[in-house]
Amino acid sequence: MKKVLIVVGFIALIVVLFLALAEKPHPKVILTGNTDRRPVDIAPGAWQCSACKMPIESEKYAGEVVAPDGKTWFFDDVGCLGGWIAQQPFKERATVWVYTLDTRRWIDGRKAWYTLFESTPMGYGFGAYEHKSDGMIDFDTMVDRMERGENLTNPAYAKKLARSVKKAPLGSD
Secondary structure (H helix, E strand, C coil), X not given: CHHHHHHHHHHHHHHHHHHHHHHCCCCECEECCCCCCCCCCCCCCCEECCCCCXXXXXXXXXXXXXXXXXXXXXXXXXXXXXXXXXXXXXXXCCEEEEECCCCCCEEECCCCEEECCCCCCCCCCCEEECCCCCCCECHHHHHHHHHHCCCCCCXXXXXXXXXXXXXXXXXXX
16 A cells, blocks of 8 residues: 555656646747848747757847748857858848847847957857947858857867957057
């Protein structure tokens, strides 16, 4: 009898766990029907990064890619966006949105400027800005660097980049 109660209790525990997990809303990965190809406001936890699968908790370093058919993918880190879009057959026709750190609004990601040393969700280091300052790179350079692994997640590259910044004279690019 004791064994039966233990088995029933164990089964009840499993059922409770499954029900608890099922009640939580899961972040969405893709939005369809964005035919206007506009940026979508990101509520914390509502969307999941299409590259790293992390829930997006803030617009601060976020980006979005809208395909010509209106499918929209979301990214928690500009580096995730850069690495992902490089592999897409529609990359040249896609609309890219990034949330800027200086003006705090969504802009065309291809027109944004990117810093190299931000503390981003996935640690790539790229932060989007609307206005250019010394040491910033353009969109295509950021994407190329993600493809080559030239970002802050690569310890050797991060060290090399830090040394080059220390050696650069003030006011140089």
